[in-house]
Amino acid sequence: MKTANFLRRRRGVELTTSERDALEAALSEPRLLPARQTIVRRGVTVRESTLLIAGLVGRYMEDREGDRQLVALHVPGDFVDLHAFPLQHLDHDVVTLTEATIATVDHPALTALTAALPHLARMLWFSTLLDAAMHREWIFRLGRLDGPGRLAHFLCETAVRLEAVGLSDGRSFLLPITQSDIADACGLTNVHVNRVLRALRDARLLEIQGANVALHDRDALWWLAEFDPQYLYHDDRDPTP
Amino acid sequence: MKTANFLRRRRGVELTTSERDALEAALSEPRLLPARQTIVRRGVTVRESTLLIAGLVGRYMEDREGDRQLVALHVPGDFVDLHAFPLQHLDHDVVTLTEATIATVDHPALTALTAALPHLARMLWFSTLLDAAMHREWIFRLGRLDGPGRLAHFLCETAVRLEAVGLSDGRSFLLPITQSDIADACGLTNVHVNRVLRALRDARLLEIQGANVALHDRDALWWLAEFDPQYLYHDDRDPTP
């Protein structure tokens, strides 16, 4: 099932079998993309939306000097540019961070789906609002937290999201991106990210070895990050078999 | 018309007369709220959504110390908590910043409306995605701009948005909020906002006297802010009579 992880473990979300089947049928065959490939470029009219099945995808804005600000990180199960369906074109680039498997839906098909299935339409709407909730949390992260807090927040959020789709036990996970990518997400420089990571490692809060992230002291990290995963709407139970 | 400013001057948005009438009919009578009144508190189940007709409304998250981070500023015509319709409860507070006139729609009525009018549903979806686009721009502002850039960006965005609903000529407008509110929006302290505003005034880029904001040198401010209003989806023409 291409949609197996879509809205998986989300509170208050109940896609009926027929709704999920309809969405599944509208999706293209999965394709494999290499790392660092642009999926959507800003400003270009978009005619299909992309469901991420495996791998990591980022959404970027660039400043005058070409420095990037990550505005979203996507994990498997995320509809990375569903918002392009109503918006038609985007204000940012969508890029694979790792090798990634995706499937796409044409926008005309989405128009038909949403007209025929209002509840599915609302669930799709919901999924874009989850992205918006994450945006708000990122605003908080950048506006109110210092370096250590920002990194802790970013990593805690990522851990919880990966856990929801079975890619983490909540403590350790694979994050095959560079420290510069993390810096782009947290509004810091790669140099400072490196320093803060060392400090967090020295304090035995977490460890990053290559692509491997281990959150040793989740409570301390949550405290540092003032992290509360409410906004992710995760369900404790996993109805997926 | 309560909805006169809703999605006014937005590119690619065409609400038919019957769609607008249906929405208008679903809205309550306008009510006047005092300044600094909480409309929605975080975590509480929301059963209706609020259209802002006049005044300013902010959306806030709070950190451990009670310091606020503004995650959105709403101007007349904005559906300030439409996202609560699919989400059911919010991760932040919604508060009037000034005296404000609002009208509300019950969520059951929205369910009926969106099921009956898929295109209206998509336009409502669109309006929440505009908020998300602004969230992204705020992430950029906080992650990549310094103090002067952030203030310039905040004020340029506000000017353009107010202009779209006829409350500014693009150069000057009323913004009856405190420097602390601006600081909350820009991830700075009120002290620093004050200093940066003085610097911008000394450079003859802008002037704030009481509630009155005057952007003297729009080009310079746009440059400082790396501002490009694309993401606001504004239309040059105003189809409103």
Added chain:
DNA sequence: CGTAACATTGATTTCTGTCAATCCGAGTGG
């Protein structure tokens, strides 16, 4: 006229960026 909220300014500290090396590991070609 006194109070309270907001704005303004100065002195100092802290955090983060910048610039510049150096280190390390994986893949490459001789």
Added chain:
DNA sequence: CCACTCGGATTGACAGAAATCAATGTTACG
């Protein structure tokens, strides 16, 4: 097999931006 390269990680020295702490002005208003 081993020098070689290259991207990324790491570290140090220094500069600059913003926070913090602490007063002092200013204005509106009861």
